[in-house]
Amino acid sequence: MNIFFIGAGNCTEIILEKMQNCIKKAYLLDYDVEKINFLKEKFHFCIESDFFISDDIDFYVECASVEAVKKYTENIIRNNKNIIILSSGAFSDFDFRNNVENILKNSRSQIFIPSGAIGGIDIINSLKDEINSITIETRKPPLSFNMINTKEELIFYGTAEEAIKNYPKNINVAITLSMAVESFDKVKVKIISDPKIIKNIHKIFIDSKAGKYEIKIENNPSNNPKTSLMAPLSVVGFLKKFNNSIKVGV
Ligand SMILES: NC(=O)C1=CN([C@@H]2O[C@H](COP(=O)(O)OP(=O)(O)OC[C@H]3O[C@@H](n4cnc5c(N)ncnc54)[C@H](OP(=O)(O)O)[C@@H]3O)[C@@H](O)[C@H]2O)C=CC1
Ligand SMILES: O=C([O-])CC(=O)C(=O)O
Structure with a gap:
């Protein structure tokens, strides 16, 4: 398959590594030419590219930033192309979300x-x-928040929308939850900078008419301490099972 990557940083490198036997061409766009050159050297199927739309591309994959999602998504979906988005925080912007939903009404x-x-x-x-x-x-x-606190500190409590405004590279997960719940008021967010841990730990508490659920995730960080290794692996998992005829856990 041919993939256009928006962002040539940590997540893109991990996806390329894990998908190298399945990718024919990987187009890379990033502010930082050195990152592109590094990946071109490591994976010979990588090609530096400006943004473009082509039938040659099977998937656009965003691994860059909330801002990059806002910059490129509308063009991609106006042209009937599919995109996988990691910086889900972009969807906390009502106008962006609304535009995307309207474009999708007339798009494949x-x-x-x-x-x-x-x-x-x-x-x-x-x-x-x-x-x-x-x-x-x-x-x-603390390193994830560029902090040096020596004691545990609650650095945020509030809505998902406010959380992503304050921590756009650390709490996309809260917007992913809000999108799943289809409510931007319902998900409450606590962010703690904890010097005692080396993992990124997410606990999700759900109280519902069907039952109570507590999910604890202890992620190992990737080379970018803000980003858990599982984040790019979830893209790999998705791409690998996309064409399966039997889909489990849908
Ligand atoms: N949904 C989820 O559960 C998770 C989402 N994420 C998100 O995934 C994204 C990728 O993470 P990761 O790979 O670790 O980040 P990296 O910082 O390692 O890589 C992102 C790269 O994209 C570049 N970039 C950002 N915006 C643009 C743009 N508009 N145009 C061109 N290049 C751009 C960055 O450049 P520069 O450094 O110059 O900005 C950087 O080189 C982040 O937004 C992160 O917050 C991460 C973890 C979990
Ligand atoms: O990787 C993580 O653990 C979470 C993260 O950075 C995000 O949601 O933006």
């Missing part, structure tokens, strides 16, 4: 938001209308 495109650094989206998909409350508590080492 699909937007795929992987579960990224969390799990339990299957539970939410099943219970959506039954949920009374949902909270995510995210705990990461």
Whole structure:
């Protein structure tokens, strides 16, 4: 398959590594030419590229930033191409979300938001209308927040929308949950900078008419300490099972 990557950083490198036997051509766009050159050297099927739309491309994959999602998605879906988005935080912007939904009404495109650094989206998909409350508590080492606190510190408590405004590279997971719940008011977010841990830990508490659920995820970080290794692996998992005729856990 041919993939256009928006962003040539940490997640893109991991996806390329894991998908190298399945990718024919990987187009790379990034502000940083050195990152592109590094990946071109490592994976010979990589090609530096400006943004373009082509029938040659099977998937656009965004592994860059909230801002990049806002810059490129509308063009991609106006042209009936599919995109996988990791920086799901972009969807907390009402105008952006609204425009995308309107364009999709007349487009054959699909937007795929992987579960990224969390799990339990299957539970939410099943219970959506039954949920009374949902909270995510995210705990990461201080380095992820460019902090040097020596004691545990609650650095944010509030809505998912406010959380992603304050921490656009650390809490996309809260917007992924909000998209799954189809409510931007319901998901409450706690963010803790914790010097005692080396993992990125997400706890999700769901109270619903069908039952109570607590999901704890202890992620190893990737080379980017803000980003859990599971986030790019969720894209790999999705791409590998996309063409399967039997889909499990849908
Ligand atoms: N949904 C989820 O569960 C998760 C989502 N994420 C998100 O995934 C994204 C990728 O993470 P990761 O690979 O670790 O990040 P990296 O910083 O390693 O790589 C992102 C690359 O994209 C570049 N970039 C950003 N915006 C643009 C743009 N508009 N045009 C061109 N290049 C751009 C960055 O350049 P520069 O450094 O100069 O900005 C950087 O080189 C991040 O937004 C992260 O927050 C991460 C973890 C979990
Ligand atoms: O990788 C993680 O653990 C979560 C993350 O950065 C995000 O949601 O933006």
